[in-house]
Amino acid sequence: xxxxxxxxxxxxxxxxxxxxxxxxxxxxxxxxxxxxxxxxxxxxxxxxxxxxxxxxxxxxxxxxxxxxxxxxxxxxxxxxxxxxxxxxxxxxxxxxxxxxxxxxxxxxxxxxxxxxxxxxxxxxxxxxxxxxxxxxxxxxxxxxxxxxxxxxxxxxxxxxxxxxxxxxxxxxxxxxxxxxxxxxxxxxxxxxxxxxxxxxxxxxxxxxxxxxxxxxxxxxxxxxxxxxxxxxxxxxxxxxxxxxxxxxxxxxxxxxxxxxxxxxxxxxxxxxxxxxxxxxxxxxxxxxxxxxxxxxxxxxxxxxxxxxxxxxxxxx
Numbered sequence: 001x002x003x004x005x006x007x008x009x010x011x012x013x014x015x016x017x018x019x020x021x022x023x024x025x026x027x028x029x030x031x032x033x034x035x036x037x038x039x040x041x042x043x044x045x046x047x048x049x050x051x052x053x054x055x056x057x058x059x060x061x062x063x064x065x066x067x068x069x070x071x072x073x074x075x076x077x078x079x080x081x082x083x084x085x086x087x088x089x090x091x092x093x094x095x096x097x098x099x100x101x102x103x104x105x106x107x108x109x110x111x112x113x114x115x116x117x118x119x120x121x122x123x124x125x126x127x128x129x130x131x132x133x134x135x136x137x138x139x140x141x142x143x144x145x146x147x148x149x150x151x152x153x154x155x156x157x158x159x160x161x162x163x164x165x166x167x168x169x170x171x172x173x174x175x176x177x178x179x180x181x182x183x184x185x186x187x188x189x190x191x192x193x194x195x196x197x198x199x200x201x202x203x204x205x206x207x208x209x210x211x212x213x214x215x216x217x218x219x220x221x222x223x224x225x226x227x228x229x230x231x232x233x234x235x236x237x238x239x240x241x242x243x244x245x246x247x248x249x250x251x252x253x254x255x256x257x258x259x260x261x262x263x264x265x266x267x268x269x270x271x272x273x274x275x276x277x278x279x280x281x282x283x284x285x286x287x288x289x290x291x292x293x294x295x296x297x298x299x300x301x302x303x304x305x306x307x308x309x310x311x312x313x314x315x316x
Contacts, residue, residue, distance in 0.1 A: 004038075004040070007038060007135045007136070008034075008035060008038055010135065011034040011035070011038055011131050011132060011135040012031035012032070012034045012035050013031065014034070014131050014135070015030035015031045015033065015034040015127055015128050015131045015132075016028055016030055016031035018030065018127050018131065019031075019123070019124055019127050022123065022127075024120050024123055024124055024127075025106075025120050026106060026109075026120075026124065027124070029102070029103070029106070029124045029128070030124045030127045030128045030131070031128070032102070032128070033099060033124065033125060033127075033128025033129060033132070034128045034131045034132050034135075036098065036099060036128075037049060037052065037099075037128060037129050037132035037133075038132045038135060038136060039132075039136060040195070041136070041195055042136050042137065045132055045133050045136040046133060048095055048132075049129045049132070049133060051093050051095050051096050052093075052095060052096035052099055052100075052125075052129060053096075053129070054091075054093055054096065055088055055093040055095075055096025055097060055099065055100045056096060056099060056100050056103060056122075056125050058084070058087065058088070058093070058100065059084060059096075059099075059100030059101065059103060059104050060100075060103065060104065060107075060118060060121065060122070062080060062083060062084055062087075062104075063080050063084075063104040063107050064107065064113045064118075066079050066080040066083065067080070067107055067108065067113060068113060072107070072108045072110075072111045072112075073108075076108075077104070077105070077108060080104060081101065084100065084101070084104075085097065088100070099125070103121050103124070103125060106120070106121045106124075107121070143196065145192065146189070146192060146193055146196060146208050149185075149189040149192065149193075149212070150189075150208075150211065150212070152185065153182070153185065153186060153189065153212070153215050156178070156181075156182045156185075157182075157215070157218070157219075157222070157250075157253070158250045158251070159178070160178060160179070160182070160222050160226070161222070161246055161247070161249055161250035161253075162247065162250050163178070163226070164222070164225055164226050164229050164246055165243045165246050165247050165250065167226060167229035167230050167232075168229045168232060168239055168242060168243040168246065168294075169239070169240075169243055170232075170235070174226075176226070179219065179222070179223050179226070182219055183216075183219055186212060186215055186216045186219060187216070189212050190209065190212045190213060190216060193208040193209040193211075193212050194209050196208060196209075197209050210308065210311075211308065214304055214305065214308045217304055218301050218304055218305070221297050221300060221301045221304075222301070224297050225246075225294055225297050225298060225301075228290050228291075228293055228294040228297070229294065231290050232287055232290055232291065233283075233287065234283060234284060234287045236284070236287060236288065236291070238272070238273060238288060238291050239287075239291060241269050241272060242269065242291055242294060242295060242298075245262075245265055245266065245269055245298070246298060248262060248265060249262055249298065249301075249302065253301075253302065253305055259302045259303070259305040259306040259309065260306060262302045263299070263302055263303070263306060266295065266298065266299050266302065269295065270295060270299075273288075273291075273292065273295070
């Protein structure tokens with residue numbers, strides 16, 4: 001936030017001084033345009049600039065026509081707004097509505113429409129938007145923080161999976177607050193990764209955002225797996241097999257693992273489920289059904305990682 005505050009202050013000052021240096025009328029307007037145009041990321045600043053170029057071009061063209069017909073009065077400006085606002089909203093140019101409306105008042109103040117006033121108004125806009133984009137070229141490097149986020153998420157996933165292993169083996173005395181903590185951390189990490197992506201106009205760094213999105217999907221699966229594990233109330237050989245398999249997942253489902261080996265182990269355990277003896281009681285049947293559902297969730301979790309790794313051809 002401090003960096004953004006500094007950029008807003010210095011950017012507005014720079015816009016005003018540049019406009020003043022070139023002898024433009026109403027130089028303070030350039031500073032206001034800087035304040036309105038400094039987005040939170042590089043991409044947002046460029047996107048805002050593109051929208052506002054369109055909206056300002058429409059505003060000055062429409063205002064010139066309306067004021068030429070109805071004069072430079074409050075009533076004429078009201079007519080202009082009556083036509084301008086619906087047009088801007090229809091074509092989804094809302095972010096340029098205020099600037100276009102303000103710059104149009106310069107024509108009324110000048111009480112004339114000629115090359116000089118149109119050039120002055122356009123120059124103020126160009127200076128303001130250009131300074132905003134220039135100041136947003138500097139953004140703090142978030143890559144190191146994002147990599148630390150990845151490592152933290154993997155460590156907590158490993159911790160959760162080992163908790164689930166313990167739950168399968170009969171110990172259900174765990175505080176589920178870890179899920180809320182990790183979910184909140186993932187949401188914050190995803191926001192940082194998306195911001196980092198928006199701050200790279202030409203380089204593709206979407207890998208980080210997609211990686212954390214994949215982990216976001218997996219944390220929901222982990223929660224369901226934990227709930228299933230807590231419903232198991234019998235010691236079954238299938239439960240031991242699944243607990244061992246889940247422990248393997250905890251140790252090997254890292255950023256760089258493809259998950260192919262884990263999927264083969266999953267298939268082997270599924271095969272043992274199919275060839276094993278039938279349940280001897282309703283209670284055993286229900287517990288084995290829970291284990292089968294747990295196995296399906298575990299497979300889905302590993303498949304998400306496998307699909308992500310395949311998309312990046314070994315980068316993951």
